[in-house]
Amino acid sequence: MSWIKKTAAELADALAAGEVTSVELTQAHLDRIAAVDGDATAGVHAFLHVDAEGALAAAEASDKRRAAGAPLHHLDGVPIAVKDVLATQGLPTTCGSKILEGWIPPYDATVVRKIKAAGLPILGKTNMDEFAMGSSTEHSAYGPTRNPWDQTRIPGGSGGGSAAAVAAFEAPLAIGTDTGGSIRQPGAVTGTVGVKPTYGAVSRYGLVALANSLDQAGPVTRTVLDSALLQELIGGHDPLDSTSVDQPLPSLVDAARAGATGDLTGVRIGVISELSGDGWQPGVMARFQESVDVLVKAGAEVVEVSCPNFVHALAAYYLILPAECSSNLAKFDAMRYGLRVTPEGNPSSEEVMKASRDAGFGDEVKRRIIIGTYALSSGYYDAYYGQAQKVRTLISRDFEAAFESVDVLVSPTAPTTAFALGEKLDDPIAMYLNDLATIPANLAGVPGISVPAGLADEDGLPVGFQILAPALADDRCYRVGAALEALLTAEWGGPLLDKAPAVPENGTIR
């Protein structure tokens, strides 16, 4: 089996055993990217920017460190891809937007700094919906990413690039960000693992904010253990992010290893009754129910739990998020960096700002800026933003009440499997509904994981199983997720991705 098919944990072991070098691994992934990634018009198009030179230089440095016998991070030398929403010094960072075309950050996000410090070569920056606004990666200003399972379908969003890169074996690890499901939903529809850590468990410094109170960076991988390894690497308190949590989390890797034994005796699991019913694809519900049954067999106690305020989550989310992003995006004014459009004549700075923002932002971004500006306006603030914050409190209380009786909550990650590219592009509300199950965790700041639950009967596409835990109890997501993964993989006779069709390579793409 070629190196690219191996998990990050396996690659780390192979590096440690001297079976392969980081340069070989990095080159293998760069070759894979060259073979399958294509561009805006065809191919997976998971990457907006590939940094072959930088990745190979980092790999070479890693090999030298290892040869010198220096103490190394466990993942030193294992390549990684980074969502284009995190600032990378010297590497373009566009957030999938024209307004940042050509911007090279002069600094690294804390997550990126930690990755570099640990010696992971960064393969490149992955595609995303513009400023992370979307559930399909179709809102990227640089063209959509395609689902490796079926290139006529969406890879989820906003982090479709990171999920597709991992699913297409272009990278063993990737970083995503999750504001309302942007790590978990792409994980679900590409048959990969995605984790949204507890709000504040991973620094947001250098993460170009969509909605500051909801955003959280996290791992995108093919296994639960790999996610645990990656979250432990990127997590922890950051003095540059005052909202980051200043207390250690229980060991996530230990939790993943404990879960992998398949024993969940004594674990209490709540099925969220509000996250099922009309609009939920039968094939999704079938795989979800089977997964619940697997957990019962593993020894878990399963009960149904009601979270009555979850039905208001989407409405609250689509006020809080636009409000915060309307303010965040004000800084893109062509004065200091990014796109500048200068109208004819002798334009004022205000006219330059206007023209640049008009040309630089896509429709979905403009839509949310308008909604957010309205929601914060004097006279409307209480009715919209203020009310949404109250709903948010109620949702947090639903979680608190539920976690009094259960250890984790579960639901399908998304209501449907990957839909066709273009299918929901003209219907923003239908697009927003994709995040129904993932949004409550962001509003409450609790952690969540999506693990593959099999393929839907209707379309043969991946289904995701979501596990939510109380804040700071990320380890529970890993334990239950690893158990489900181990039991289902045993049932399937191998990872779900083994069932994916071969990704078309160069020459066969067009």
Place this chain on the structure above:
Amino acid sequence: MSETLIPFDDVLASYDPALGLEVHVELNTVTKMFCGCPTEFGAAPNTQVCPTCLGLPGAMPVVNGKAVESAIRIGLALNCEIAEWCRFARKNYFYPDMPKNFQTSQYDEPICFEGYMDVEVDGETFRVEIERAHMEEDTGKSTHIGGATGRIHGADYSLVDYNRAGIPLIEIVTKPIVGAGAKAPDVARAYVGQLRDLILALGVSDARMEQGSIRADVNLSLSPKGSGVLGTRTETKNVNSLRSVERAVRYEMSRHAAVLGAGESILQETRHWHEDTGVTTSGREKSDAEDYRYFPEPDLVPVAPSREWVEELRATLPENPTAKKTRLQAEYGFSDLEMRDVWAAGALPLIEATVAEGTAPQSARKWWLAELLRRANDAGVELADVGVTPAQVAAVQALVDAKTINDKLARQVFDGLLAGEGTPEEIIAARGLAMVSDDGPLIAAIDEALAAQPDIADKIRGGNQAAAGAIIGAVMKATRGQADAGRVRELILEKLS
């Protein structure tokens, strides 16, 4: 465009003024409000910047704890309540020198609220109520190149310096000050002056108005006499000296009265103060129509100062300025009249510092009020900015006490100090100002004067000691003022008795 004005006294015949003062204090913290960049004044443009204060995508703010401490100490000194829990808020508006196009400020949860300061004008005390004091960050600074006015309109291009962006500010807002009547301009000036002294005493800011580290916005409205309703206000921005605060209030009162007297209404707007011409001109129309869409800053956690910490900070407060004034007046033995002049001139802290250097209080008072105040007024600057330090005044007085120079020569030493000619000793040496201490040349000069005025000599011999003055004057003239007049008198009387 020149405005029609109504004479000040006529304004008061028909209207009651209401004042509101918003004072921005730039803190002297080593680093900025939300990042680690240095705050030093005068560095080359855009050299004290980082991703955070430049508003680069992804960068985040972290609150400067020292700035919070300064804010609380200012609040306590202004008799404010200190919030147990408060948040920062974003004030959203577009402007090229605002890196994020929102200012991180505080909105409905200020850290300090409900305080007061008693200000004294002509021996009368006015209580100025403080509505709030909140923390915020400064913007960058735009320089408009080309065009005649230095304003953005007509400029060829504009340069922005972000060194100032993110410097911590405390904005102190009064409640409407009513009832000051004719003293409104003086109350405004006294408030800002006393606030400046308080800030200096707290040591939280350089408090230099001319450098902009204290900036006052003056709100003014008029209401028909006795009506008790507040009229429409104007906000005059960036009034950068105590004198200008007083003048701006006076000017706006006269202007408002003219507009209202003509049956028109006051436009709620921002006005610019012109230091040189002493007038205000219309700025941008402001009004409450401007919607800043405030909401709590999601990148920062709430500030929740513990009561223990607040009490610790209370213990660090300097003496209350009013109590201190009473104490010093008694210690220095100043009469009420003397103290009033000292206070009005803002000379008390200067005198205190001079006394601390070993000078007798009355001597210190004499130099600051009789000599240096005149020079400050001539130069149009505050006394504290006259260019002579308390240590220098003390050094000059020490030389007078040692009879190295006399008062008259001392004035020339101050000339030298203001001209930057070095230390008092250097100036005395360079200008040849030392008094003639040898009796020989004095006796020669006396003999010469007596010979020139024999009739005066006779009067003195006849017992008219007052007549010696004419001879002393002649001797002083002959020695270019460098004689000790007392010694000359002794010598004359010795000679003629």
